[in-house]
Amino acid sequence: MAKDLTNITIRIAEIMINELKLEDVTPETFDPEIDLVDEVGIDSMDLATVALVVQDEYGIRIDEDDYPKLTTVRFIAEYVQERM
């Protein structure tokens, strides 16, 4: 289970980097605890873009009302894992 979460976390970071074209960071160096809104400047439109890919890949639904809770890559990974 722990390994699954690690894999999901790295994959979420990768999706984020690719979709939002984040520079100077790799999935492995992306700090999963960093506040995406406050520190990286990610907004709800960015999150919606990422959510679309995540939903397709993991076959889950991410409710828009849950966006405010998804403030770190770790939180997103845990959210995905709970619904898989």
Added chain:
Amino acid sequence: MKTVSSLLDEEWHKRYKAISKLNIRSSIYDVTNRCNLRCKGCFFFSSDEDKVAKEEMDLKKWEAFIDREKERGVNLAILIGGEPTICLDRVEAFYNRLSTFCATNGLIKVPRDRFPHMAVGISLWGDEKDEKLLRGKDTFSISSRNYEGDPYAYYLYTITPKQIGKTERIVKRIRDVGLKVHMQLLSNDEGVEEFFWTDEELIDIRAEMDYMLDKYPDTVISSKYYHEIITTGKMLNRTFGWEECPSVTETIDRRDPRPKRLIGFIRWASDLETMHRCCTSETRDCSTCKDGAAHMSWVMVNKRAHIHSEQDLKNWIEVYEMFAKLYQFIPW
């Protein structure tokens, strides 16, 4: 990866934290189709927006509508028109439910016993000569008497090309009546002769706006980055226009690719059903639009693009602070 913490020192980080959680969700409301002035260049009348919808007269319907807006997540009501102060009962319905900003020409005084803390933006279109030419009367002499020393009111000074070299006198007059001023540029929707901006005039007025901010920092609510963007129409090598504007009504926004935009933004007509295209005139050429709030919002919604260098992020913070002050989310 660039992050906010990696770019800012302690002082700027503190300023950032003061605004980063505000999460402002604004919409604009035409309170009425009527006005007590007929200004040349007013987008509302020049594009016949007063004829688009029949004004809702039932106050109960306004109250129910505002409740729905609040449920929709709006936390800032920007009241325009027409002249909102003609319908103070509707203004009060907003004020009792939401953070409210009321744009006015200042001829009717908002009674502070009913609206003790409401943000009021008083329009001003230049000096006495410009005001008489464009608005039919010198409104400053009346509005400055009505609002002298009011801590919740400020002048929204729309600068025309005729004002180059004259803005200091206006700023000083505003300072002397104990009010603040925010500057924006005339878009000249009605094509009034000699009120179109040339490239040289825009360069000159930018320098003058910068000078006013440096010289009267306690009176002028602005930022040099905003001056740059409003005069050049450029931000981070991007050009303002329809493809970039953040202030398009969300429900009718079919742009693809979709730009960064104000979430949930709608500009409502006074029938409470009709939605206008954007925060200003539907007939306006977006490539020459000088709307101040649209340009401010353009910066604000593009936060991530500004987390690129220390200076870019500081510019973003200053513009956000300016907006938050003008709509009273943070103190002057």
